[in-house]
Amino acid sequence: MSGHSVEDIKKSVKVYIGVFAALAVLTVVTVAASYLDLSSGEAFFLAIIIASVKGTLVAGYFMHLFSEKTTVLAVLGLTFFFLIVIMFLPFMAFTDQAVI
Amino acid sequence: MEIPYNVEERQDTGMFNAKLGIWLFLASEVMLFGGLFSAYVFLRMGDVTGTFISGASELNIPLATFNTLVLISSSVTMIMSWVSLKLGEQKKFKTYLGTTLLLAGVFLVVKYFEYTAKFHHGIFPETSTFFAIYFTLTGLHMLHIIGGMVVIFYFLVPGSKMMNTESERFTNRIEIVGLYWHFVDLVWIFLFPVLYLL
Amino acid sequence: MSGQPDTHHEESFWRKYIFSIDHKVIGLQYGITALIFLFFGFCLMMMMRWQLAYPEQPMPWFGWLFGETGVMLPEMYNSLGAMHGTVMIFLGVVPLAVGAFGNYFVPLQIGAPDMAFPKVNMTSYWCYFAGGIVMMVGFFVPGGAANSGWTSYPPLADIATTGQTVWLFGMVLLITSSLLGSINTITTIVQLRAKGLTWMRLPFFVWSQFVTAFLLLLAFPPLEAAGVLQLMDRLLDTSFFLPSGLIVSGEVLNVSGGGSPLLWQHMFWFLAHPEVYVLILPAMGIVAEVLSNNTRKPLWGYKSIVYASSFLGFMSFIVWAHHMFMTGMGSTISAFFQTTTMIISVPSVVILTAMFISLWGASIRYNSAMLFALGFLPMFGIGGLTGLPLGIAASDIHLHDTYYVIGHFHYVVAPGTIFALFAGVYYWFPKMTGKTLNETLGKIHFWLSMIFINGIFMPMFVQGLAGVSRRLWDGGASYAHATDTLWLNEVMSASAWLLGLAQIPFIYNLIKSMKSGEKAESNHWDATTLEWTDAPSPPLPHRNFEVIPEVYRGPYEYSVPGADKDFTPQSEA
Numbered sequence: 093m094s095g096h097s098v099e100d101i102k103k104s105v106k107v108y109i110g111v112f113a114a115l116a117v118l119t120v121v122t123v124a125a126s127y128l129d130l131s132s133g134e135a136f137f138l139a140i141i142i143a144s145v146k147g148t149l150v151a152g153y154f155m156h157l158f159s160e161k162t163t164v165l166a167v168l169g170l171t172f173f174f175l176i177v178i179m180f181l182p183f184m185a186f187t188d189q190a191v192i
Numbered sequence: 193m194e195i196p197y198n199v200e201e202r203q204d205t206g207m208f209n210a211k212l213g214i215w216l217f218l219a220s221e222v223m224l225f226g227g228l229f230s231a232y233v234f235l236r237m238g239d240v241t242g243t244f245i246s247g248a249s250e251l252n253i254p255l256a257t258f259n260t261l262v263l264i265s266s267s268v269t270m271i272m273s274w275v276s277l278k279l280g281e282q283k284k285f286k287t288y289l290g291t292t293l294l295l296a297g298v299f300l301v302v303k304y305f306e307y308t309a310k311f312h313h314g315i316f317p318e319t320s321t322f323f324a325i326y327f328t329l330t331g332l333h334m335l336h337i338i339g340g341m342v343v344i345f346y347f348l349v350p351g352s353k354m355m356n357t358e359s360e361r362f363t364n365r366i367e368i369v370g371l372y373w374h375f376v377d378l379v380w381i382f383l384f385p386v387l388y389l390l
Numbered sequence: 391m392s393g394q395p396d397t398h399h400e401e402s403f404w405r406k407y408i409f410s411i412d413h414k415v416i417g418l419q420y421g422i423t424a425l426i427f428l429f430f431g432f433c434l435m436m437m438m439r440w441q442l443a444y445p446e447q448p449m450p451w452f453g454w455l456f457g458e459t460g461v462m463l464p465e466m467y468n469s470l471g472a473m474h475g476t477v478m479i480f481l482g483v484v485p486l487a488v489g490a491f492g493n494y495f496v497p498l499q500i501g502a503p504d505m506a507f508p509k510v511n512m513t514s515y516w517c518y519f520a521g522g523i524v525m526m527v528g529f530f531v532p533g534g535a536a537n538s539g540w541t542s543y544p545p546l547a548d549i550a551t552t553g554q555t556v557w558l559f560g561m562v563l564l565i566t567s568s569l570l571g572s573i574n575t576i577t578t579i580v581q582l583r584a585k586g587l588t589w590m591r592l593p594f595f596v597w598s599q600f601v602t603a604f605l606l607l608l609a610f611p612p613l614e615a616a617g618v619l620q621l622m623d624r625l626l627d628t629s630f631f632l633p634s635g636l637i638v639s640g641e642v643l644n645v646s647g648g649g650s651p652l653l654w655q656h657m658f659w660f661l662a663h664p665e666v667y668v669l670i671l672p673a674m675g676i677v678a679e680v681l682s683n684n685t686r687k688p689l690w691g692y693k694s695i696v697y698a699s700s701f702l703g704f705m706s707f708i709v710w711a712h713h714m715f716m717t718g719m720g721s722t723i724s725a726f727f728q729t730t731t732m733i734i735s736v737p738s739v740v741i742l743t744a745m746f747i748s749l750w751g752a753s754i755r756y757n758s759a760m761l762f763a764l765g766f767l768p769m770f771g772i773g774g775l776t777g778l779p780l781g782i783a784a785s786d787i788h789l790h791d792t793y794y795v796i797g798h799f800h801y802v803v804a805p806g807t808i809f810a811l812f813a814g815v816y817y818w819f820p821k822m823t824g825k826t827l828n829e830t831l832g833k834i835h836f837w838l839s840m841i842f843i844n845g846i847f848m849p850m851f852v853q854g855l856a857g858v859s860r861r862l863w864d865g866g867a868s869y870a871h872a873t874d875t876l877w878l879n880e881v882m883s884a885s886a887w888l889l890g891l892a893q894i895p896f897i898y899n900l901i902k903s904m905k906s907g908e909k910a911e912s913n914h915w916d917a918t919t920l921e922w923t924d925a926p927s928p929p930l931p932h933r934n935f936e937v938i939p940e941v942y943r944g945p946y947e948y949s950v951p952g953a954d955k956d957f958t959p960q961s962e963a
Binding site: 098108116132135142146154161168171172178183187 | 215216223229234237253261264265272370375377378390
C-alpha cells in the first residue's frame with residue numbers, strides 16, 4: 093500500500109471507526125430481526141442479507157477491497173460464484189428428489 | 193538474484209506477492225466454511241424431528257452477541273495496529289496489536305464457558321446433527337482464532353525486531369495478518385446468526 | 391528482498407538436497423516420489439488382476455502376502471481397489487503432473503528465478519511425502535488399508551475398519567500440500583512473469599497449470615470439510631452421514647442418526663469432478679509443448695485452446711452430480727446436470743481438434759516424446775467419447791457402476807494422461823539432467839505400452855455393456871449375465887502383466903541415461919520457450935537465469951517465414 097500519504101491514512105481511520113459503529117448497530121439489528129415472525133426460508137435469507145452487509149463492510153474497508161485492483165476482485169468474484177454453487181445446488185437436489 | 197515483488201508492488205496487479213497469496217488462501221477458506229455451511233443447510237433440510245430448532249434454543253444468544261462484538265472490536269484494533277505502523281508510531285502499534293490478542297483471548301474464554309456448559313448438560317457432538325454441525329463450525333472457527341493468535345503473538349514479541357530492520361516488509365506482514373484476522377471475524381459474522389438465531 | 395540470502399555460502403547436504411527451497415530440487419523430489427508411487431499403484435493393480443482372472447487361486451510368487459494359502463481374500467481385494475485409485479490419483483498422477491513438471495518448468499517458462507514462495511513450496515512437498523507415508527501405514531493396521539473405494543461412500547466408510555481413518559488423515563495431509571502448491575502456482579504465474587510475457591504469450595503448459603491450480607484451490611476445501619465430518623462420524627460418534635435407524639450386523643446403530651449419505655456424495659464429487667480436469671489439463675499442456683516442438687509449426691488455434699481450457703475449468707465446478715444420477719434425484723436437477731455435462735464436452739473437443747489440426751502440413755519428428763504425445767490424441771478421444779453415454783442419465787442407468795465406467799475413465803487417465811506424462815519425461819529429461827534418454831528404448835517402451843494398454847481397457851467396454859459390475863472381487867464370476875464375457879478377464883490380466891514388463895525398458899533407460907547418457911546441449915530440441923532458450927544446461931544455477939530474459943513474441947514461433955532457422959525463441963527481439 094505504498095503511495096498512501098499520512099493524510100490519506102488519517103482519513104481512513106475515520107472511516108474505520110464509522111465502519112465499527114455500523115457493524116455494532118447491525119449486530120443489534122441481527123439479533124432484533126431474529127424476533128420477527130418469519131418462515132424459516134425468509135428468516136435464513138434475511139439473516140444472510142444482514143450478514144452480507146456486515147461482511148461487505150469488513151471486506152471492503154478493513155480488508156481494503158474497495159481500493160484494490162481487478163486481480164484480487166476477479167479471484168474473489170469467481171470464489172463467490174462457486175460458493176453459491178456449493179451452497180445451493182445440493183439443497184436444490186435435495187428438494188427436487190424423485191417421487192418413488 | 194531476488195524474487196521480484198516480494199515487498200514492492202507489481203504495477204498491473206497492484207499487489208506484492210504475499211498479498212495475493214493470502215487472498216488465495218482466504219478464497220480456499222471461503223470454500224472450506226462454505227462446504228460446512230452447505231452441510232448445515234443439507235442436514236437441516238433433512239431434519240424431520242426438529243433437532244435444529246430445539247438445539248438452537250439451547251444456545252446462549254446474549255453471550256454469543258457479546259462475543260460477536262468482541263471479535264468486531266478486535267478487527268478494529270487489528271487495523272489500527274497496521275495504521276500505527278504506517279504512521280511510524282511503534283508504541284501504538286504494539287498497544288493495538290496487544291489489545292487484539294487480548295480481545296481474542298476473551299472470545300476464547302467465552303467459548304470455553306459455552307462449551308463446558310454444554311458438556312455439563314450432556315450435550316456433545318454426537319447428541320444430534322445440529323450439535324454435530326454446531327461444534328464443528330464453531331470448533332473449526334476457534335482453531336482459526338488460535339492459529340491467528342499464535343501468529344499475532346509472534347509479531348508482537350519474537351518477530352518484532354524486523355519492525356526496525358526491514359520496516360516496509362514488516363508492515364506488509366502485519367497487513368497480511370490483518371487480512372487473515374478480518375476473515376476470521378467475517379466467518380463469525382455469518383456463523384452467529386445461522387447457528388444461534390435461525 | 392526474498393528472505394533467502396543469495397550468497398555463495400556452502401549449503402549442507404540436507405539444505406541442498408533434502409530440505410531445499412529451490413523449485414528444481416523440489417520438482418525432482420516430487421517427480422521421483424510420484425514415479426515410485428505410480429509403480430506401487432501399478433503393482434496393486436497387477437495383484438487385483440490375478441484375482442479377477444483366476445478368482446480364489448493362490449497367487450504365484452507373491453502369494454505369501456496373503457498368508458499360508460496364498461489366496462487373496464475379498465476384503466483384501468477391496469483394499470487393493472480403494473488404494474489403487476487413491477495412490478494413482480493423489481500420490482502418483484497429480485504430484486507428477488503438477489508437483490513435478492509444474493514446479494520445475496512454470497518458473498523457467500515464465501522467466502522467474504523461482505516460485506513466489508520457495509519455503510511454502512518445500513512445505514507442500516513434505517506434506518505430500520507425509521501424506522504418502524500415512525497412506526502406506528494403512529496397509530499395516532488391523533483390518534488393512536481403506537477398503538470402501540477411493541470414493542469412501544458412507545454409511546460403509548463410516549463403519550469400515552481402521553484403515554479408513556488412516557486414509558482420512560492421509561487425505562488431510564495431501565489436501566494441505568495441494569492447497570499450498572496451488573497458492574504458490576497462481577501467485578507465481580500472476581506476479582512473476584518476465585517483462586513482455588503477456589497472458590497471450592504464455593506457453594499453453596503454463597495456462598494449463600494456472601487453470602489446474604484454481605481447480606485445486608477452490609474444489610478441494612469442501613472435501614477437506616467432508617473428510618473432517620467423516621472423521622468425526624468415525625471417532626466422535628456423530629451422524630453427519632448416518633441416516634436414522636441404520637442397522638449394522640443385526641443391531642440398530644447407537645447414534646443420533648438424522649444424517650445423510652448423500653451429503654458426503656455431494657461434497658466428495660464437488661472436488662472429485664474438478665479433480666479429473668486436474669488430471670487432464672497438465673497433460674494437455676505437455677502435449678501442446680511436445681506437438682508444436684516436433685511439428686516445427688505453431689500450435690493451431692492457441693487462443694481457442696486457452697479460452698476452451700478456462701471455460702472447461704469453470705464448467706467443471708457445475709457438473710458433479712452426473713456421478714449421482716442413480717441416487718433418486720428429480721428430473722429437473724438431473725436435466726440441469728446433464729446439460730452442463732454435455733456443454734463441458736465442447737471445450738475438450740475444441741482442444742483435441744486444435745491439436746489434431748496442428749499436425750496438418752507439419753514436418754513431424756518422430757522421437758519418443760512425440761510418439762507418446764501423438765498416442766495421447768486418439769486415446770483421449772476414445773476416453774472422452776465413451777464418457778458421453780455416462781453423462782446422459784437414461785443411458786447411465788444401464789452403464790453406471792459397470793466396467794464401462796472403468797474403461798472410460800482409464801482411457802482418459804492411463805493412455806491419456808500417463809502417456810502425456812511419459813511424453814513430458816522424454817521431452818524434459820535433457821533439461822533436468824543434461825543427458826538424453828535412449829531413443830530406441832523409448833520407442834520400444836511406446837509401442838509395447840500402446841498395444842498392451844488397449845488390451846487392458848478396450849475389453850472393459852464389452853464387459854460393461856454386458857452388465858458386469860465394478861468392484862466385484864471375482865470379476866463377475868458369480869453372475870449369470872457375465873458368463874459370456876468372463877474370458878476377457880484373462881485377456882485383460884495378461885495385458886496388464888505384459889504392460890508391466892513393457893515398463894522395464896523405460897525404468898532401465900531412466901537410470902542408465904542419468905548415469906551415463908549422451909550429453910545434451912541446453913536447447914536440445916531447438917525449442918522456442920524460455921526453459922530451452924535462456925536457461926543453461928544442468929546443473930541449472932540457483933535462481934535459474936544470469937539475467938532475467940525479456941519476451942518479445944509468442945510461445946510457438948516455429949518456421950517463421952524469413953527467419954534464418956526453423957524456430958524463433960520467445961526472447962529474441
